[in-house]
Amino acid sequence: MSKVLVSDPIDQAGIDILSQVATVDVKTGLKPAELIEIIGEYDALMIRSGTRVTQEIIEAGTQLKIIGRAGVGVDNVDVPAATRRGIVVVNSPEGNTIAAAEHALAMMLSLSRHIPDANASVKRGEWDRKTFVGAEVYKKTLGVVGLGKIGSHVATVAKAMGMKLLAYDPFISTERAEQLGCQLVDLDLLMQQSDYITLHIPKTPETTHLINANTLAKMKPTARIINCARGGIIDEAALAAAIKEGKIAGAALDVFESEPLGESELRTVGKDIILTPHLGASTTEAQVNVAIDVAEQIRDVLLGLPARSAVNIPGLGPDVLEELKPYMELAETLGKLVGQLAGGRVELLTVRLQGELATNKSQPLVIASLKGLLHQALRERVNYVNANIEAKERGIRVIETRDASARDYAGSLRLEATGTLGTHSVTGALLGEKEIHLTDVDGFPINVPPSKYMLFTLHRDMPGIIGKLGSLLGSFNVNIASMQVGRKIVRGDAVMALSIDDPLPDGILGEITKVPGIRDAYTVTL
Numbered sequence: 001m002s003k004v005l006v007s008d009p010i011d012q013a014g015i016d017i018l019s020q021v022a023t024v025d026v027k028t029g030l031k032p033a034e035l036i037e038i039i040g041e042y043d044a045l046m047i048r049s050g051t052r053v054t055q056e057i058i059e060a061g062t063q064l065k066i067i068g069r070a071g072v073g074v075d076n077v078d079v080p081a082a083t084r085r086g087i088v089v090v091n092s093p094e095g096n097t098i099a100a101a102e103h104a105l106a107m108m109l110s111l112s113r114h115i116p117d118a119n120a121s122v123k124r125g126e127w128d129r130k131t132f133v134g135a136e137v138y139k140k141t142l143g144v145v146g147l148g149k150i151g152s153h154v155a156t157v158a159k160a161m162g163m164k165l166l167a168y169d170p171f172i173s174t175e176r177a178e179q180l181g182c183q184l185v186d187l188d189l190l191m192q193q194s195d196y197i198t199l200h201i202p203k204t205p206e207t208t209h210l211i212n213a214n215t216l217a218k219m220k221p222t223a224r225i226i227n228c229a230r231g232g233i234i235d236e237a238a239l240a241a242a243i244k245e246g247k248i249a250g251a252a253l254d255v256f257e258s259e260p261l262g263e264s265e266l267r268t269v270g271k272d273i274i275l276t277p278h279l280g281a282s283t284t285e286a287q288v289n290v291a292i293d294v295a296e297q298i299r300d301v302l303l304g305l306p307a308r309s310a311v312n313i314p315g316l317g318p319d320v321l322e323e324l325k326p327y328m329e330l331a332e333t334l335g336k337l338v339g340q341l342a343g344g345r346v347e348l349l350t351v352r353l354q355g356e357l358a359t360n361k362s363q364p365l366v367i368a369s370l371k372g373l374l375h376q377a378l379r380e381r382v383n384y385v386n387a388n389i390e391a392k393e394r395g396i397r398v399i400e401t402r403d404a405s406a407r408d409y410a411g412s413l414r415l416e417a418t419g420t421l422g423t424h425s426v427t428g429a430l431l432g433e434k435e436i437h438l439t440d441v442d443g444f445p446i447n448v449p450p451s452k453y454m455l456f457t458l459h460r461d462m463p464g465i466i467g468k469l470g471s472l473l474g475s476f477n478v479n480i481a482s483m484q485v486g487r488k489i490v491r492g493d494a495v496m497a498l499s500i501d502d503p504l505p506d507g508i509l510g511e512i513t514k515v516p517g518i519r520d521a522y523t524v525t526l
């Protein structure tokens with residue numbers, strides 16, 4: 001019989017499901033060293049946010065087939081390390097949506113009516129009705145940052161309370177925002193005009209400290225901000241200072257840069273801040289939902305069936321997977337690349353299956369392309385199961401075309417993305433059945449394997465330009481691993497594809513486009 005370790009408190013409904021197929025050990029509060037010592041015995045690990053599943057733990061888990069996160073965020077799991085070891089990582093993308101949305105709404109109302117402090121004062125034996133005069137949310141403006149699952153529910157309820165809604169989400173269509181009664185605006189306008197601001201975005205390199213001293217300075221002195229998404233999206237020191245200096249009226253936080261919250265400026269802010277210990281998902285209903293959702297997936301994988309919500313391995317049948325796996329990796333890589341070249345919000349993705357691919361089942365490749373395209377916005381929240389629906393919700397139209405006559409490679413795939421900032425295309429093929437090569441960018445032929453960090457330029461093919469770019473990158477200590485120019489005619493327009501060893505430092509793209517002859521530059525992380 002299989003063995004499952006449950007290392008965080010999980011609802012009994014989940015344990016009951018696991019017990020149908022496995023021996024279940026519940027051992028919570030283990031120290032990393034204790035977990036490393038015992039993990040080798042187990043086929044599956046089920047966690048919440050309390051267990052940090054590091055590469056070391058994954059390597060010690062020699063029998064592990066699946067890690068189940070009873071919740072949304074898998075930021076406490078080293079997913080790449082699990083993927084390298086062939087371990088499926090599953091989550092529950094929707095089980096706690098309502099709980100988290102309601103917590104954010106509760107925070108907003110508690111802030112506006114001083115409920116935590118009024119409650120504490122009565123319990124101290126006081127009867128003070130003057131200090132706790134509040135404000136109504138009716139007819140006030142709520143700025144929703146991130147209009148995904150949780151943000152959408154918050155918006156719907158806030159609308160019903162008579163609030164005016166602004167939303168900032170660069171990956172959502174105007175139509176979707178309008179359906180929710182939200183006016184889609186840029187972040188600056190949202191910060192300036194909102195009375196309440198609520199964050200519902202993932203934590204990514206782009207969203208880390210998205211709310212900082214500069215953005216806080218744009219808020220009204222009477223405005224309040226709520227973060228029930230992820231710690232680190234708000235710069236905590238800047239927030240504490242902004243409240244203490246009266247630049248904003250208050251904040252409510254459920255999540256923190258470091259959890260559990262230790263010594264922190266936030267604790268010294270006083271009555272204008274509400275702090276809860278990551279309770280967004282802590283409702284009986286949500287805990288039952290996520291426990292059942294994840295336990296069912298662990299049970300299925302232990303029985304050799306696909307998981308419905310894997311963040312790293314598709315929930316498709318093993319036969320389809322085996323046949324299409326290399327092409328799905330190609331499609332996902334091209335999706336990530338074209339999404340980053342297009343920037344902004346993509347409205348149309350054209351997927352063109354060429355050569356022998358034209359006769360293949362296209363659906364998995366379209367899904368893999370969309371998963372890649374949406375990765376920038378949704379990170380681990382987009383998977384092979386939800387990519388299609390997430391794309392629809394964002395108003396991304398997909399067109400599939402086929403060209404069996406294309407003969408350059410046995411089979412190749414071309415993705416073209418049209419968005420608010422223009423149209424870009426990329427083509428790729430497999431060499432030796434496995435090795436991905438980029439064969440065309442924006443109509444310019446190249447032949448380069450993708451690498452984690454890349455830089456693409458659109459420039460005029462003229463003497464000296466490569467040297468100037470090389471020196472500029474060198475002056476920023478950027479090491480070039482490889483470089484190739486693709487051009488159609490000599491001294492015409494050309495594309496340069498560079499693989500670089502590290503991410504480009506901030507501000508360098510602007511310097512690159514100042515090099516005479518370089519029109520555009522795009523940095524890409526794959």
Ligand SMILES: NC(=O)c1ccc[n+]([C@@H]2O[C@H](COP(=O)([O-])OP(=O)(O)OC[C@H]3O[C@@H](n4cnc5c(N)ncnc54)[C@H](O)[C@@H]3O)[C@@H](O)[C@H]2O)c1
Nearest residue numbers: 073100146147148149150169171200201202229280281377
């Ligand atoms: N406090 C809790 O206990 C708790 C519980 C559940 C979820 N969460 C967190 O809540 C957040 C939202 O979860 P969800 O399920 O709604 O996710 P979701 O993927 O459905 O929605 C996230 C939205 O953010 C948008 N987005 C991505 N990058 C953005 C950017 N740079 N600027 C603006 N918008 C951007 C996406 O387009 C998407 O619409 C996540 O961080 C999740 O981890 C917290």
Ligand SMILES: O=C(O)CC[C@@H](O)C(=O)O
Nearest residue numbers: 048049071072073281282
């Ligand atoms: O397990 C929890 O309570 C955290 C839940 C939440 O942050 C999530 O990502 O689902």
